[in-house]
Amino acid sequence: xxxxxxxxxxxxxxxxxxxxxxxxxxxxxxxxxxxxxxxxxxxxxxxxxxxxxxxxxxxxxxxxxxxxxxxxxxxxxxxxxxxxxxxxxxxxxxxxxxxxxxxxxxxxxxxxxxxxxxxxxxxxxxxxxxxxxxxxxxxxxxxxxxxxxxxxxxxxxxxxxxxxxxxxxxxxxxxxxxxxxxxxxxxxxxxxxxxxxxxxxxxxxxxxxxxxxxxxxxxxxxxxxxxxxxxxxx
Amino acid sequence: xxxxxxxxxxxxxxxxxxxxxxxxxxxxxxxxxxxxxxxxxxxxxxxxxxxxxxxxxxxxxxxxxxxxxxxxxxxxxxxxxxxxxxxxxxxxxxxxxxxxxxxxxxxxxxxxxxxxxxxxxxxxxxxxxxxxxxxxxxxxxxxxxxxxxxxxxxxxxxxxxxxxxxxxxxxxxxxxxxxxxxxxxxxxxxxxxxxxxxxxxxxxxxxxxxxxxxxxxxxxxxxxxxxxxxxxxxxxxxxxxxxxxxxxxxxxxxxxxxxxxxxxxxxxxxxxxxxxxxxxxxxxxxxxxxxxxxxxxxxxxxxxxxxxxxxxxxxxxxxxxxxxxxxxxxxxxxxxxxxxxxxxxxxxxxxxxxxxxxxxxxxxxxxxxxxxxxxxxxxxxxxxxxxxxxxxxxxxxxxxxxxxxxxxxxxxxx
Numbered sequence: 001x002x003x004x005x006x007x008x009x010x011x012x013x014x015x016x017x018x019x020x021x022x023x024x025x026x027x028x029x030x031x032x033x034x035x036x037x038x039x040x041x042x043x044x045x046x047x048x049x050x051x052x053x054x055x056x057x058x059x060x061x062x063x064x065x066x067x068x069x070x071x072x073x074x075x076x077x078x079x080x081x082x083x084x085x086x087x088x089x090x091x092x093x094x095x096x097x098x099x100x101x102x103x104x105x106x107x108x109x110x111x112x113x114x115x116x117x118x119x120x121x122x123x124x125x126x127x128x129x130x131x132x133x134x135x136x137x138x139x140x141x142x143x144x145x146x147x148x149x150x151x152x153x154x155x156x157x158x159x160x161x162x163x164x165x166x167x168x169x170x171x172x173x174x175x176x177x178x179x180x181x182x183x184x185x186x187x188x189x190x191x192x193x194x195x196x197x198x199x200x201x202x203x204x205x206x207x208x209x210x211x212x213x214x215x216x217x218x219x220x221x222x223x224x225x226x227x228x229x230x231x232x233x234x
Numbered sequence: 235x236x237x238x239x240x241x242x243x244x245x246x247x248x249x250x251x252x253x254x255x256x257x258x259x260x261x262x263x264x265x266x267x268x269x270x271x272x273x274x275x276x277x278x279x280x281x282x283x284x285x286x287x288x289x290x291x292x293x294x295x296x297x298x299x300x301x302x303x304x305x306x307x308x309x310x311x312x313x314x315x316x317x318x319x320x321x322x323x324x325x326x327x328x329x330x331x332x333x334x335x336x337x338x339x340x341x342x343x344x345x346x347x348x349x350x351x352x353x354x355x356x357x358x359x360x361x362x363x364x365x366x367x368x369x370x371x372x373x374x375x376x377x378x379x380x381x382x383x384x385x386x387x388x389x390x391x392x393x394x395x396x397x398x399x400x401x402x403x404x405x406x407x408x409x410x411x412x413x414x415x416x417x418x419x420x421x422x423x424x425x426x427x428x429x430x431x432x433x434x435x436x437x438x439x440x441x442x443x444x445x446x447x448x449x450x451x452x453x454x455x456x457x458x459x460x461x462x463x464x465x466x467x468x469x470x471x472x473x474x475x476x477x478x479x480x481x482x483x484x485x486x487x488x489x490x491x492x493x494x495x496x497x498x499x500x501x502x503x504x505x506x507x508x509x510x511x512x513x514x515x516x517x518x519x520x521x522x523x524x525x526x527x528x529x530x531x532x533x534x535x536x537x538x539x540x541x542x543x544x545x546x547x548x549x550x551x552x553x554x555x556x557x558x559x560x561x562x563x564x565x566x567x568x569x570x571x572x573x574x575x576x577x578x579x580x581x582x583x584x585x586x587x588x589x590x591x592x593x594x595x596x597x598x599x600x601x602x603x604x605x606x607x608x609x610x611x612x613x614x615x616x617x618x619x620x621x622x623x624x625x626x627x628x629x630x631x632x633x634x635x636x637x638x639x640x641x642x643x644x645x646x647x648x
Contacts, residue, residue: 058554059642086556097551101251113240114557
């Protein structure tokens with residue numbers, strides 16, 4: 001196994017802004033070890049979500065290389081990137097991003113079906129994932145019938161259902177009250193305890209410091225990189 | 235195949251859990267579009283088909299036997315009639331004797347005997363009332379007075395187009411009687427013979443050839459036109475239901491009837507202008523149908539485009555979690571197929587189980603035709619197939635447009 005599951009070198013991301021350009025990520029280097037729980041923090045506009053989208057292959061950097069689990073993602077075609085996201089990555093979005101017409105079971109089973117599993121196997125895998133986040137009794141509820149915290153846990157179940165190598169979470173507690181946020185973070189910590197690599201963006205220091213390592217971004221650059229040794233999984 | 239299956243999985247759930255009112259409205263629009271595609275052109279074609287059917291049922295029958303081009307009458311008509319009657323397919327026939335007639339009303343009021351007066355010249359036809367009624371149901375077309383009896387003498391039926399109050403048209407070449415009622419005595423001139431006869435009834439049909447005629451009982455007219463040999467001018471034949479007229483025509487040809495008379499099926503005898511009209515209206519129907527098809531395509535395009543645009547974020551999420559673009563496109567195409575299929579099925583049920591029977595029972599009363607709805611199963615299926623094809627394309631394009639957009643932009647709604 002490679003020492004790093006994510007290797008990002010000199011990542012640059014620019015956006016057009018009026019007549020000029022807004023450089024959001026400035027030749028940023030980042031390395032993540034397998035099984036690491038990495039929290040990315042920073043002020044609003046510091047580029048933390050943009051960095052997550054580049055690492056999660058939801059966007060293309062203007063320059064720089066991203067290697068995930070030994071695969072140079074720059075070389076992948078659009079369909080290969082889609083397949084790579086399907087098989088190797090999991091996502092948890094700030095607003096849950098569940099499909100409103102699918103119930104919890106179907107939302108979680110969908111990536112498994114896309115991987116070619118039969119409906120029975122996909123649903124069995126989805127039930128396991130939903131039980132893991134404590135929603136075994138909400139299998140047939142539509143998102144509209146769930147609370148925000150429950151929806152976010154369905155989103156986590158969808159992210160872990162296909163056993164991805166890395167989970168990317170973008171402000172997963174931003175829309176939740178503190179009690180529900182604790183439950184969601186607890187789910188992440190349990191997954192991390194099982195060896196899951198997690199990259200989480202959060203602007204809440206109390207949750208960020210529960211990670212193994214906390215990166216602080218400012219103006220498109222890493223300005224802090226703190227390792228919380230006491231959190232390291234044995 | 236997995237992509238189609240997963241597309242179906244998504245489409246089914248989107249349809250199942252979408253607003254019932256929205257789905258009903260879209261299906262309603264598709265049904266109307268299908269009806270526009272089939273019914274408007276069907277009525278246009280049916281207008282001419284109704285006129286054609288009227289000529290067949292009220293005048294010519296399935297087979298029309300007429301004089302050879304160089305003859306004034308069908309030679310040896312009794313033998314011809316006997317041969318036709320002996321055919322296994324013959325249901326009824328009517329031998330007609332045609333001549334020219336001048337009909338004069340109010341002739342006693344003329345100032346000078348040489349004045350034209352209230353008169354009209356037209357075709358007179360001698361018929362066996364029972365035979366003619368069996369073939370053309372002429373008795374049912376009486377609008378005033380009564381139908382002829384076989385033993386009527388000096389009694390006539392007058393076509394409505396010969397009377398001013400039914401046909402308000404007068405020209406140098408075509409005049410109408412201004413003042414003639416049922417029961418009036420009128421003077422008829424046939425060749426050099428003049429007689430006073432009574433108008434027993436007035437007939438009105440959708441076929442001008444019939445509505446411009448005067449009818450006598452054949453036995454009297456034969457005497458007036460000097461056809462004591464029973465040789466008629468035309469014979470209209472109806473065949474038993476399901477009989478192909480061409481078979482009967484061939485049988486008559488083999489029996490040598492074509493040596494004595496011209497034997498034509500209704501399709502052969504149908505005037506060219508009617509055939510041209512049928513083709514013209516069919517073309518018009520196809521043009522209107524094509525416009526309907528374009529409208530259907532645009533409707534589906536708009537429906538799917540709005541559906542996809544409003545779900546752009548979720549399309550982005552699907553792509554984000556690794557669902558391939560073609561799966562999402564299939565999901566939208568399958569939805570559009572669903573709308574088209576349900577709309578088409580409902581449209582077909584309406585056409586074949588409501589509209590067609592309705593128009594048969596209550597034809598549209600056009601001046602020259604009982605307009606019906608022409609919608610053959612084959613023609614309708616072809617139009618349904620075209621609608622399906624248009625739907626496939628119209629559903630695919632907007633889905634493709636939306637799915638091609640940047641994944642992250644779609645997720646973030648920017």
